[in-house]
Amino acid sequence: MTEAPHHVKVWPTVRSIPVSAVTDDSPPSQLLPPRIEDVAGTSGTGRDSTGGAATGVSAGRDSTGGAATGVGTGRARPATGGARGNPAAEFGFSGDPGQHGVPDDDMLHAQRVWDGTLATNRLDDLGVNTERQRVETAGVTTTVGVLVDGRPDEVRRSLRSVLDHTAATVLALDLGDVDGAGQVLRELAEEYPERVTTWHVAERPAWHDGTASWGESRTKLLRLDTSEVHVLLETLVTLDGDAITPLVAAVYEGAVAAGWMGYERDGDNWREAAPGQVDALSGDLMAVRRSVALGASPEDAHDGFALSLALRGELVVPRDRLEVRRTQAR
Numbered sequence: 492m493t494e495a496p497h498h499v500k501v502w503p504t505v506r507s508i509p510v511s512a513v514t515d516d517s518p519p520s521q522l523l524p525p526r527i528e529d530v531a532g533t534s535g536t537g538r539d540s541t542g543g544a545a546t547g548v549s550a551g552r553d554s555t556g557g558a559a560t561g562v563g564t565g566r567a568r569p570a571t572g573g574a575r576g577n578p579a580a581e582f583g584f585s586g587d588p589g590q591h592g593v594p595d596d597d598m599l600h601a602q603r604v605w606d607g608t609l610a611t612n613r614l615d616d617l618g619v620n621t622e623r624q625r626v627e628t629a630g631v632t633t634t635v636g637v638l639v640d641g642r643p644d645e646v647r648r649s650l651r652s653v654l655d656h657t658a659a660t661v662l663a664l665d666l667g668d669v670d671g672a673g674q675v676l677r678e679l680a681e682e683y684p685e686r687v688t689t690w691h692v693a694e695r696p697a698w699h700d701g702t703a704s705w706g707e708s709r710t711k712l713l714r715l716d717t718s719e720v721h722v723l724l725e726t727l728v729t730l731d732g733d734a735i736t737p738l739v740a741a742v743y744e745g746a747v748a749a750g751w752m753g754y755e756r757d758g759d760n761w762r763e764a765a766p767g768q769v770d771a772l773s774g775d776l777m778a779v780r781r782s783v784a785l786g787a788s789p790e791d792a793h794d795g796f797a798l799s800l801a802l803r804g805e806l807v808v809p810r811d812r813l814e815v816r817r818t819q820a821r
Contacts, residue, residue, distance in 0.1 A: 499677055504694040505664070505703045510714045521630045522719055525780060526745040526805045620811060621733060624740035632718040633659045633739050633778070637726060638708050639676060640696045641669035645726045645818065650679055652730040654686060656814075659722065659735050661687045664712050666703050667695030690715065706790040709798070713785050721781040723795045728775050732814030738778035740809075747804030748784075750777035751813045754796075766810040772799040775817060 502508050635653050639646055650661060661683075665673035668691065676689040695701025696708070713721055720739050734751060741749035753769030754761045761771065774795010783802060792798040799806055 499689075499691055501668075501691045501693055503692065505666070505692050505708050505711050508690055508692065508711055508715070510711070521632070522743055522780065524745065525747050525783065621736055624736050625733075628736065628739045628743050631720055631739055631743055633720045633722060633735065634716045634718040635659045635661050635722040635724050635735070636709070636712040636716060637661065637663040637724050638696075638705070638712070639663055639665045639669075639672045639726065640667070640699060641672050642726060643670055643672040643675045646672050646675045647679070649724065649726040649729055650675075650687075653724065653735070654679075654683055656730045656733050657735040660718070662712060662716055663687070663689045664708055664715075665689060665691040666708060667693060667699065667701060669695065669699055704790075705794055706792045709792070709795075710785075710790045713781055713789060716781060718781060720778050721784060723774050723777045723779065723798075725775045725795075727818045729816045729818075730814060731816060734776065734813040734815045735778070737809040737811060737813060738776070741807050742778050742780055745805065746807045747802050748772055748777055748779040748799055749807045749809060750799070751775070751808065751815050753806065753808040764808065766808045769806050769808055771796055772806050772808070774798065776813075776815060 635657075637646075637650065650663070653659060653661060661679075663676050665676050668674070673691050676687075676691070680687045680689045690711075692703070694703045696703045697705070709723070720742050722735060722738065728751075738749040738751070750772035752773040752775065753764040753766075754771045754773070755764035756770050764770070772795070777795050777799065779798075779802065783804065784798065787798065787801040787803070789798055789801070792801060
């Protein structure tokens, strides 16, 4: 074991870090029992390969990352026995592109008020839902676990967004102080001693010509953690709001894991899934029951996506859009 600046211990390898955390698989006391699904006659992950309940014709998302909307026919008018000669006239328009309706038309005014009210209510619902979820999950211990492998500016931006927008603690494992990223962790730990815990190893990650694998490193974080919910975070993700609480709430309510982005099977390939139950999750930002993750042989996984496939139980993406930004995928 060597010494880093400011008397920070640097262990030689990931394996050499001692583990004293309780890591049994007993059900967490604050979480509702997980929803375990056994789908008869199928092979693979033991989940519904359709990705959960349908949410309209399209299973995709819009360019902002939210659920696709307005694609179905739920608001279509019933047939009236023939084509309508001038549909625009029903809304106070002549059909002439230069005609914008009658300013004092009661119908148009009512429609504008209704549209404005709907938009306001959606914002209110999101705020109310998040606050309700905070209250419900107040007793659930949550830790954001991060593997740090370089890009110090990205590390600083990502972890500060977690500290600014959530109440979660941070547990970080610095792999080899690549490009000085380990120093950023030391600075954050000094600034937030009650919320940030860091471990440092001289061993570099396998994807930087080292020997520390993703699975071994993530498993070490899971075993060092003592929280009920462990949140996998890649430093390419930045939070613009509390994106952690909705994920923890989904796990609290019975999901085994919840992420900000999910996938469903498309033959031999994968495609992005609509919010709801999914077949796999992106490991960029994913909350998981720590005890379940430890029972899924995480040391064999090569990333968060692969780990999600090994989890037995329900995987979900919250229906409310999360305030998350991601830099260009590596």
